[in-house]
Amino acid sequence: MEFKLPLSPADLPSLGSAPTASDIIANHIREAIITGDFDEGEPIRQDDVAKLFDVSKIPVREALKRLEAEGLVEFQRNRGAVVKSISEPEIAQIFEVRAMLESSALKLSVPLMTEATFKRAEQYCDEFAQETNVARWAELNWQFHSCLYEDANRPFLMNLIRSVNDRIERYLRIQLTLSGGTGVDDREHRQILAACRKGDADEAAELLWQHITKACESLLTNIRK
Known part of the structure; x- marks a missing residue:
């Protein structure tokens, strides 16, 4: 699935100290999961997200770790971050x-x-x-x-x-x-x-x-x- 988010990466330079790039990325991945744009078990590719927002993979990893703590994402061996399924x-x-x-x-x-x-x-x-x-x-x-x-x-x-x-x-x-x-x-x-x-x-x-x-x-x- 192509990763699409409502926020343009061009907006990121104007963010200043708050919110951070990882805040923005976490918010929009969260929204994509909640709305069903991402299916359960679907991988979230860090390279694609970083490219979309024109950032390094560091804020992307930070965002995904936050979403893991919220129970929306999990890290799987050989697959990376995927949308977590709930039984x-x-x-x-x-x-x-x-x-x-x-x-x-x-x-x-x-x-x-x-x-x-x-x-x-x-x-x-x-x-x-x-x-x-x-x-x-x-x-x-x-x-x-x-x-x-x-x-x-x-x-x-x-x-x-x-x-x-x-x-x-x-x-x-x-x-x-x-x-x-x-x-x-x-x-x-x-x-x-x-x-x-x-x-x-x-x-x-x-x-x-x-x-x-x-x-x-x-x-x-x-x-x-």
């Missing part, structure tokens, strides 16, 4: 961790939520229900969920949640596509939001846990089919 048991465990982290964040956030948060979340719900592009579904799904956790003011926890979601986003897109649309997700999102509006943190967290668990079950069922 069904691993997918189930990742969703379980996601449910634990996100329900905890929501519990912390609900008592601190404002009307502005509710309006933002409702807007994301409306856009999600009307959207037909699966890439935007995934983006709006993240925006809805993450806006409900922000009032907790736990940046480290948010970074963990974002990392877990990045690791399985390609599967979330599959799940949304194979489940036939956004109807069930939209209804469950609005139920979670209603519990948040009531200030019932326990109910909101339980609904969220069920929502994430059902998404996992739907994904695994469709993968087996």
Whole structure:
């Protein structure tokens, strides 16, 4: 597969000290994996990436090592870096961790939520229900969920949640596509939001846990089919 990224290498000289070339390369390889431009098991050729960005192989290796730590890439003998495959048991465990982290964040956030948060979340719900592009579904799904956790003011926890979601986003897109649309997700999102509006943190967290668990079950069922 020809390696193509949305950023032109010509942009790299203007980056200055932040972000670095390895930051840019890691971000765009990550996006290519998440969107499915790279298939599971597909090699990521360091020479091609370095040539594309007009850099040495050093920042490319740094970027790939970072993606290895995130669980998106693995290094195989005689093949180099390849897009990592995730087994069904691993997918189930990742969703379980996601449910634990996100329900905890929501519990912390609900008592601190404002009307502005509710309006933002409702807007994301409306856009999600009307959207037909699966890439935007995934983006709006993240925006809805993450806006409900922000009032907790736990940046480290948010970074963990974002990392877990990045690791399985390609599967979330599959799940949304194979489940036939956004109807069930939209209804469950609005139920979670209603519990948040009531200030019932326990109910909101339980609904969220069920929502994430059902998404996992739907994904695994469709993968087996």
